Amino acid sequence: MSDKQLADWRDSALKLENEVNKVVVGQTRPVRLITTAIFARGHVLLEGDVGVGKTTVLRAFTRGIGGGYQRVEGTIDLMPNDLVYHTYLGEDGKPHVSPGPILMSGQDLSVFFFNEINRARPQVHSLLLRVMAERTLTAFNKEHTFPHMVVFADRNQVEKEETFEIPSAARDRFMMEIPIAVPADDTIMQNLMFDTRYHNVDALVETLPADILQFDKLNEFAALVQNEISASDTLKLYALNLWKATRTPTEYGVKVPNVDMNRLVLAGASPRGMSMMLRAARVNAWLNNRSAVTPEDIHAVFHETVAHRLVFSPVYEMRRTEISREMLTSIINQVSAP
DSSP states (O other), X not given: OHHHHHHXXXXXXXXHHHHHHHHXXXXXXXXXXXXXXXXXXXXXXXXXXXXSSHHHHHHHHHHHHOSEEEEEEOOTTOOHHHHHEEXXXXXXXXXXXXXXXXXXXXXXXXXXXXXXXXXXXXXXXXXXXXXXXXXXXEETTEEEEOTTOEEEEEOOOSOOTTOOOOOHHHHTTSSEEEEOOOXXXXXXXXXXXXXXXXXXXXXXXXXXXXXXXXXXXXXXXXXXXXXXXXOOHHHXXXXXXXXXXXXXXXXXXXXXXXXXXXHHEEEOOXXXXXXXXHHHHHHHHHHTTOSBOOHHHHHHHHHHHHGGGOEEOHHHHTTHHHHHHHHHHHHHHHSOOO
């Protein structure tokens, strides 16, 4: 029965990917990685400039998997309670309280998008991270649960004033950091400018078939994928060596141009991070109709699951995106694959 389940859900997952790629063009790899995160049940940081389609892609995925979609904008004056409830004066002139974005969809909350999370204060980050970890929240003398919620957040990487950088311990709570860039293909760029169907996001998202997947069945199926996709002892040793190379890169001959490797890494990938990497790799194997994880599956998710977890010496932090990419590429090249 599990083989048939795996095949049926794979067909639906690939159909969802295909439909999302019609709505958000030129983003094939980010779409695959988001699909992977959804089936691995991991939260995601999105990296990219303003207006590249992050909101559109998340709304498209939510329509395809079902459940509630909520979004909040990070601002300097946002407080933790603003995620939980709103207060307002009613027509009767009396104060009223209504559920905030986290509570609005109840247990059916499927996708929660925190836009420009680094504009919000650390107190807000703290509440969000607790909800991400526990998928519960106590409010109005009641415990609320969000068993199907996946959190997506993006950071404003242009302005530095009135922003609060997410600390490394908080970044480690996210399974992946996925870059979304402007497509490089001239035809796609022209279509985005001149094809009017891309100018109305509401109408565009509605062209995608609804409920291709069942959001309230994803947890159960994700556990099936993790149990059914195996990893050989040789593969486990390879993954262990990759992990050790993120912590002591010089021992594996890893080099980055114009960087003192002996001073670069303060902390490598965490145990949580490596377990999330393997969860994502198992999903990638399943999406590619493999019953066991291969080095190719690890490579497909290695950068996105590991790069944001690395902690560099302060002198190199301003170049962390470039350095982490080169370092992880060197690790893949230097560590022998089975």
